Amino acid sequence: MSGAGFDAERHLDAMAGTLGLTVTEAQREGVLRFLSMAHRMAEILDAAPVPADTLELANVYHPPEAGA
């Protein structure tokens, strides 16, 4: 689930540290805006009526033919 209580500021601070990213003050406002936009997209994805208890992903792996 995308998380109804998503807090972009807290998420940014936690993830920047985890990833070793430095987000400067000049960058922060823009990053927060795009994180919030991504969260709205995640909410739309959550709401899509995909059948429950299925897990079919678009990016499946296709093994090559033998000898390829």
Added chain:
Amino acid sequence: MSPGHFADARAIARAVRTRSASAVEVVKAHLDRIDSLNPVLNAYTDVTADRALAQAAEIDARVAAGQPVGVLAGVPFAVKNLFDIEGLPTRAGSAINRERAPAHSDGELVRRLLAADAVLLGGLNMGEYAYDFTGENVHDGNCANPHDTAHMAGGSSSGSGSAVAAGLCAIALGSDTNGSIRVPSSFNGIFGLKPTYGRLTRHGSFPFVDSLDHLGPFARNAADLALAYDLMQGPDPRDGGMANRPVEAVGETLDKGIGGLRVAIAGGWFDTTAFPDAAKAVAMAAKGLGAAATVDVPGAEAGRAAAFVITNAESARFHLGRLKTRADDFDPDTRDRFLAGAMIPAGWLVRAQQVRKWYLEQVMELFRSVDLLIAPSTPFTAPRIGQKTVEIRGEDVLARPNIGLFTQPVSCIGLPVAAVPVACGTRLPIGVQLIAAPWREDLVLRAARHLESEGIAFAPRPAI
């Protein structure tokens, strides 16, 4: 005598083959026009004049000796600067990539056009790392729309759209991950083809989003578009996303018309009620194609969201090392999007790929009763350069992520699309998407050709 800057590719090649013009004359005329207009349009970032003149002279020598030449003999083309061009660093619109070693060979699609004796004139401007719909670039300068240079060329294949529309080349290549062929086609009033995902090899191009990247051609008419597309088809095991299908040429069926095709207008997410210029374009195209019914495209909004999240996450991970060490060397307009994308939770990305699969199934069901869908390419004509926000259905939103709201749901599931300019009385150009089921590029190009023959689809000549 050179056939002129707006001659179609087939006429240029015919003139060169029959010696009514030399390839050198054609190339020189285009290089002169680039010298004259590029300071205003900023469509080219690299002009490979010496190479082009040498290639043209070699073609002329073959013609003079009675030896065979290719079907694009002497036709000037250029490529978005994310395609490898031998001897140049593949900059992909960035400052950072200029530090890369020069490409040791041309990208595969470039090679395939060169093999038909098209002449490469250079590399074209683009939004940084293809994360763009505007044509603005802080490193190379903004690319301008030749129909009004105060307005955007659209992106991210900005130079491709601007150069073809302005007669700076007859054919261009670009890439389209979320709309980067279709948006510039609409804003500049030209034809573009985003083929089915996996149809054309991406080998020798700088990636953006492996799950969604497509390459394709631009031209000023449907026949040139089809010709270039046919020449670039064919397997390439070096691109893991390739379906490796055999060549399925569309040239021979291009004039088959639209008889028997079930054509519908895409509604729902694609509704144009709030966008009067887009509504005019769709209505004209629908009339020309005999489409009366409007059908909902189930899941389109979710498909758009899936494309957004997949793009953000994949591209940011690809650039993570650069973001860690030199974020301020990015264009600020892409940097903050990439930084945000690096922080997307894995679960959002997994859900996006799940929804993408589900959405494809919904659309494939729709294609049981419809052969072709008409949707707007852009909500409006080109905004002014520097405009940061646009109004979408009563809400002011950022321009850069939202200009492609009608293109993103289509590329999300890799459907083939002809982007077609529609003569519908707007001051600046605007176009529609003609969309078919996977692997049916023949249908979208036939429909484009039909609209052209009816005088509805037309690449207007800019006054510049």
